[in-house]
Amino acid sequence: MPRFAANLSMMYTEHDFPDRFAAASADGFTAVEYLFPYAYDATELRRRLDDHGLRQVLFNAPPGAWESGERGTAALPGREAETRSSIDRALRYAAALDCPRLHVMAGLVPPDATPKERAEHRDTYLANLGWAAERAAAQGVDILIEPINGRDMPGYFLSRQAEAHEVVQEVGAPNLKVQLDLYHCQIVEGDLTTTLRRDLPSGRVGHLQIAGVPDRHEPDRGELDVGHLFRVVDDLGFEGWIGCEYVPLAGTSEGLGWLNDYRGDTA
Template identity: 50%
Template sequence: MPRFAANLTMLFTELPFLQRFEAASRAGFEGVEYLFPYDFEARELAEALRAHGLVQVLHNLPAGDWAAGERGIACHPDRVAEFRDGVGRAIGYAKTLGCPQLNCLVGKLPQGATLADVQPVLIDNLRFAARALDTAGLRLLVEPINHFDIPGFALTRTDQALALLDQVGEANLRIQYDVYHAQRMEGELANTLNLHLGRIGHIQVADNPGRGEPGTGEINYHWLFQHIDALGYDGWIGCEYKPRAGTQEGLDWISALTA
C-alpha cells in the first residue's frame, strides 16, 4: 500500500501552521511535506515532528520572493549567489528535520528568455546543489510544473526533466513527479512511471480538473495506485491537493482508492 504524506501547505489550512502537524497525525498520516520551512526555527519544526511521531518527507530549496510571484531562481543568471546561499540554508534545515531530500523549483523564465538560453546556468546551479546535498547525504529533486497554473515556468515536461538529469550528471538528482502537473501537460502517466521510475525520487498527487482530492476528477487513481505499488515504488506519495471541503471531510479517498 502506498505511504501518503500530508502536504501541510495545502491541507489543514484552517489551522495555524504549527498546529497542522497534530492534525495530520490524528488523521492517520505518518509523513508530512510542505513548500518551505524558513518562516520558522528549525528546532520548532523538529519538535512538532517529534511530538506527533511524524517523518519530514520533503521541502523545497528557497525559491525567491514567493509572495511577489517568484517560483524559483535556479534559472536566473543574475541570482546565482542567492541560489547557492539558499542551498546551504536548505541543507541546514533538512539535517535538523531529518528530511532526506529537497526539491528545486527552477523558476519562471526571465523576460524574453527561452529554456535553451538559461540552460547553462540551470545546469551549473543544479550540479552545485546536487553535489552539496550529496556531501550532506541528501537527494535533490527537480519538478516539472504545468504552464497553465504557472505561466512561464521553465520546466514543464518529464522529457525536459530527464534531459536535464542527463546534462547535470549527478547520481543523487531525481525527478519529483507530480501526477497532476504531468496529466495536464502530457498524460501517459502509467507508461512514464513504467519507463522512468528509477529516476523518480518522489511522487505527488491531486486530481484534474481543479487539483482536488484523488477521485474527484478524470484520473483513475484506484488503478494508478495499484500500478505504482506493483512497480515496486517504495517512496512516499505527497498529497498536494486543494480539498474541496475541509481536509478531514475529504480523506475518505485514501481508503476508497487503496482498497
C-alpha cells in the same frame, strides 16, 4: 504499497500551520511535506514532528521573492550566488529535520525569450543543480526538480517529464532526481500509466505527488482513476512517498475518503 505524505501547505489549512502536524497524525499520516519551513525555527518544527510521530520527507529550497511572484532562481542567470546561498540554508533545515529531499525550483522565463537566452537559462540551471547535488550529497540528501504545468505557473522553465530526465542525466549526479507530480503531468502531457511504467524503473524519480485534475482537489475528484494509478505504482515497487499536494474541497479530514478506501483495499 504506496506511502502517503500530507502536504501541510495545502491540507489542514483550517488549522494554524503549527497545529497541522497533529491533525495529519490524527488522520493516520506518518509523513509530511510542505512548501517552505523558513518562517519557523527548525527546532520547533522538529519538535512538532517528534511529538506526533511524523517524518519530514520533502520541502522546497527558498524560491526567491515568492510574494512578488518569483518561483525559484536556479535557472536565472546572474542569481547564482543567491541560489547557492538558499540551498545552503535549505540544507541546514534538512539536517535539523532529518529530511532526505529538497525541491529546487527553476524559476520563470519570459515568454519571448530567444533560443540563445533559453540556452543560457539551461546552462545556469545545470551548473546550479550540479553544485547543489554535490553539496547535498555530503549529508545524504537528494535534490529534486519538478516539471510544472504552464496553466498554474505560466513561464516556469521546466514543464515536461522528458526535459527533466534529460537534465538529470546531463548533470549526472546520483542524488539529482525528478519529482513527478501526476497532477502537473496529466495537464501537460497525460498518459500517466505509460509515464509511470517508463520512468519509475529508471531510478531517476525520487518523489511522487497527486491531486485531482483539473481543479486540484482530492485525487478522486476529476478525471484520474487514482485507484488504478496507485496499483501501477505498487506493481512497479516504488519505495518512495506520494505527496498529497491538493486543496481539499470542504475540510481536509472530511475529504479523505479516497485514502480510507485505499487503506481498506490494501488491509
